[in-house]
Amino acid sequence: MSFYFRALRHGVQRLFTLPRLSLPVILTLSLTLAAVLAVVAISSNLIFKPLPDVKDEQALYQIDRRVTVSGELTVSIFTKKRVALLAQQYQGYGDFTSFSVDDDKVTVNGTHYPVSAFSASDNILDTLGGALLLGEMPSLMNTQDAIWLSQSLWHSAYRSDPAVIGKTLLLGEAEMQIKGIVTDFQSFTPGNDEKYSQQVWRYYNLAEQIKTPTLMTISGDVRALFRETSRPITENDIEQFWHNYYRDHASELGPMESMIEAMGPVTTVKQYRDALMLEQNTMIWFLLATVIILLLMASLNLLNLFIAHYQQREQEFATQLCLGANRKKLIIMSFLENVPTFTLSALLGLLGAAWIIRVLPIVSGGNLELIELVQLDMATISIAITTTLIINLFFAVLSTTQFNQQQLVSNLNSGNKGLNAGKVTILSKVLFIAQISSAAVILTGTAMLAQSAFNTLNVTLGFTPGNTYIAEIVRHGELPELPDEDAVTEPERHKRFNAMIAVKNSVTTTLHQLSQDITVLQSADEPFGFASMINMTQNPETNERLTFLAKYIAPDYINAFNIPLLAGRNVTEDEYTSQARVALINEAFAKKLSTDGTLESVLGVKVASLQIVGIVANNYTIMSKGDGYPTLFYARHALDTLNMQLVMQLPSEHGLSSEQITQVISHAHPEIKYVEVNSLNERWATEMLDERVQFYFVAGLSILTLLLAAVGSNGMAVSFTELKRFELAIRMATGATRLSLLSHTLATFKHLLFSALGIAITSACGLYLMLQQQVAMLPSFSWPALIFFTSLLITIVFFAIILVVWRIINADPMKALREQ
Numbered sequence: 001m002s003f004y005f006r007a008l009r010h011g012v013q014r015l016f017t018l019p020r021l022s023l024p025v026i027l028t029l030s031l032t033l034a035a036v037l038a039v040v041a042i043s044s045n046l047i048f049k050p051l052p053d054v055k056d057e058q059a060l061y062q063i064d065r066r067v068t069v070s071g072e073l074t075v076s077i078f079t080k081k082r083v084a085l086l087a088q089q090y091q092g093y094g095d096f097t098s099f100s101v102d103d104d105k106v107t108v109n110g111t112h113y114p115v116s117a118f119s120a121s122d123n124i125l126d127t128l129g130g131a132l133l134l135g136e137m138p139s140l141m142n143t144q145d146a147i148w149l150s151q152s153l154w155h156s157a158y159r160s161d162p163a164v165i166g167k168t169l170l171l172g173e174a175e176m177q178i179k180g181i182v183t184d185f186q187s188f189t190p191g192n193d194e195k196y197s198q199q200v201w202r203y204y205n206l207a208e209q210i211k212t213p214t215l216m217t218i219s220g221d222v223r224a225l226f227r228e229t230s231r232p233i234t235e236n237d238i239e240q241f242w243h244n245y246y247r248d249h250a251s252e253l254g255p256m257e258s259m260i261e262a263m264g265p266v267t268t269v270k271q272y273r274d275a276l277m278l279e280q281n282t283m284i285w286f287l288l289a290t291v292i293i294l295l296l297m298a299s300l301n302l303l304n305l306f307i308a309h310y311q312q313r314e315q316e317f318a319t320q321l322c323l324g325a326n327r328k329k330l331i332i333m334s335f336l337e338n339v340p341t342f343t344l345s346a347l348l349g350l351l352g353a354a355w356i357i358r359v360l361p362i363v364s365g366g367n368l369e370l371i372e373l374v375q376l377d378m379a380t381i382s383i384a385i386t387t388t389l390i391i392n393l394f395f396a397v398l399s400t401t402q403f404n405q406q407q408l409v410s411n412l413n414s415g416n417k418g419l420n421a422g423k424v425t426i427l428s429k430v431l432f433i434a435q436i437s438s439a440a441v442i443l444t445g446t447a448m449l450a451q452s453a454f455n456t457l458n459v460t461l462g463f464t465p466g467n468t469y470i471a472e473i474v475r476h477g478e479l480p481e482l483p484d485e486d487a488v489t490e491p492e493r494h495k496r497f498n499a500m501i502a503v504k505n506s507v508t509t510t511l512h513q514l515s516q517d518i519t520v521l522q523s524a525d526e527p528f529g530f531a532s533m534i535n536m537t538q539n540p541e542t543n544e545r546l547t548f549l550a551k552y553i554a555p556d557y558i559n560a561f562n563i564p565l566l567a568g569r570n571v572t573e574d575e576y577t578s579q580a581r582v583a584l585i586n587e588a589f590a591k592k593l594s595t596d597g598t599l600e601s602v603l604g605v606k607v608a609s610l611q612i613v614g615i616v617a618n619n620y621t622i623m624s625k626g627d628g629y630p631t632l633f634y635a636r637h638a639l640d641t642l643n644m645q646l647v648m649q650l651p652s653e654h655g656l657s658s659e660q661i662t663q664v665i666s667h668a669h670p671e672i673k674y675v676e677v678n679s680l681n682e683r684w685a686t687e688m689l690d691e692r693v694q695f696y697f698v699a700g701l702s703i704l705t706l707l708l709a710a711v712g713s714n715g716m717a718v719s720f721t722e723l724k725r726f727e728l729a730i731r732m733a734t735g736a737t738r739l740s741l742l743s744h745t746l747a748t749f750k751h752l753l754f755s756a757l758g759i760a761i762t763s764a765c766g767l768y769l770m771l772q773q774q775v776a777m778l779p780s781f782s783w784p785a786l787i788f789f790t791s792l793l794i795t796i797v798f799f800a801i802i803l804v805v806w807r808i809i810n811a812d813p814m815k816a817l818r819e820q
Helices: 003-017 020-049 080-089 124-127 151-158 207-211 235-248 254-264 272-277 280-313 314-322 327-363 380-401 405-416 424-459 490-514 573-577 587-593 658-666 680-687 689-723 727-735 738-774 784-812 813-817
Strands: 059-072 073-076 094-108 111-121 132-135 146-150 168-171 174-182 201-205 223-228 266-269 467-475 533-538 545-552 565-568 582-586 610-616 631-634 645-651 672-679
Touching: 003 020, 003 327, 020 280, 020 327, 020 380, 020 689, 059 235, 059 272, 059 672, 080 094, 080 207, 080 223, 080 235, 094 124, 094 151, 111 124, 111 151, 124 223, 132 151, 146 151, 151 174, 201 645, 207 254, 235 266, 254 545, 266 272, 280 380, 280 405, 280 672, 280 689, 327 380, 424 689, 424 784, 467 490, 467 680, 490 645, 490 658, 533 672, 587 610, 587 631, 610 631, 610 738, 658 672, 672 680, 680 689, 727 738, 738 784
Parallel strands: 111 201, 146 174, 545 631, 582 610
Antiparallel strands: 059 073, 059 223, 059 266, 094 111, 094 168, 094 223, 132 174, 146 201, 168 174, 467 645, 467 672, 533 545, 565 610, 582 631
């Protein structure tokens, strides 16, 4: 049997006969590789590979103009008509197209399918690069009440039946005729909605949108795309378009220009891929850097284990050298012995990466755009194989070349006794400091991120959500929609109010039959503001344009949610019943309106034709994220009574489900067409999903880092203590106890340990503070978080070292004398 085959066989046997070496290597390397390969797959598919359903993506741009509503909340002001006018002005530059997307459902033969519903200009297939698989191309003549299905929906709902053209289905409640089948479109972001592979498309002619009325609207959900064919379009071109737009439509727009300019509009022209990825590229590069540091740390940790292992085989190496083997042969032997361990680690790492990629769409909570495009490919598999081979070769070289050949032979002649046997090599010391430093660097970053995520998850709401359910009710009917609160006549308002009350009373009666514990609030809104609208008004004193959140409440609102009343009074039952022109505002709005800095000075002031009678404390809203967004509480009901919102509260121990409540409300009144009920706590949990995912990711990264630090400290302790076995045996023979041996060994090791920890923590803090100045997304430095995670690191390192030293001492150091 050849020398090299014996080395390979020994490596396979070592998987089972030496678990103290093989298990830490397999566990550490496979977990680290799983994280590394998952991030490599993400970066490969999302950064480097072309988008799968966009042709010539380098020439496709997304044009946007956004205004800031609150903090980080911005909205686009492009509409279909504005995109059409833009295309008309710069038609010589290239091709323009537009689309918007929402989540919806289609009904086919009584079966509901959730879909991403697109509304797009009829040239989007040519501009983006999609293909018509069956039926007619969309045009000006065939888009009325017509719909096109994606290939996925065609397959799932119609089993790819070619006779589907001409059939009808329900999109929501509207009947549509199927005109064609198009390829799936994956390269889009759904905004705040769900993203589905099953899609439906409705088309419109972009040029025809010029004929539609000019609306004084701010929030637009239309995405304007431009494909360069003649010359590029610039941000200055877009600014010039808006200048012309305001000038040419001044009579229809009124004060809209001053309103928009006061909100700080920002124009951007980005390549479509960059617009899709937003700031995700930075995050992916950050993740890639983090996992590379993790891999480096894991490698350094495991290298100490291998050095300790091969130090115990010094006599074997000396014997091989005496028998004629050269250093190259020892390196190859070491490499082959490690091949089974590293191969198994690579396979487990690939399996782990595949699992991570599979669950990413579930746990990412929308943090990663286009995550469905990520998959393990040959590039990722090649990187896994190459990485493990390089690490194996690196280990083999360093583990065998650290020994002095003459010293090995000398140790063989002396039985490995004496002073030289007790020395720790410079390489081992450098590796230990490097691995502790890398652990400190990662833990410093995760400490700050964990602190930030924890603070976000434990935000002070400023109210009590309780066991509250929100019912979204859609009624049959065609009451005219009125564009503005001020344009509504009192008879019309009371007509709508009474129609709403009739349905609400019927629903309340039916709900009480289900349970007498259900309290249906008069108020039609909840504090989070999941369905609130942004309105604008003018400060009567300064003529300043103000944006505010509009909520529709009743006298029971502030008591139901325990919101403090700071000044003035609550609205009365008579004021709500008569739909009086009174309102409450929150503290943030009051401070904007106050002339002398006091809340009381705002009482009696009219805002949006409503008299302010009370001021309530700020509370957390989806809009403000805890900062307190100006809010106006209408003491009346919303004008749109076809889309009602019903707020119900139950005792905390009550066990009714959303489905039970939905079923009861659906049959409570003949005018009710559609009902959807959600728990307020469930909606809040969904809203905070991204932050929870971030916290869990940071926690997982911290645990993995601490595990690697423990493995590295274990390896260093093994290496150091094995070198001291002969000395420990002499001390035990002269009467030393195990506890005194432990104390002596730790005292000898403490200078290296404290030096490593000091260098690690200092360098980690300095590096983070330097990066924080360069990367705005990093949270502020937190000493409490740093102290907590550093304490964990020090505790685990000490525990790992003590555990190893105690184990070796208990293994009877006297055996070392007998072995020699």
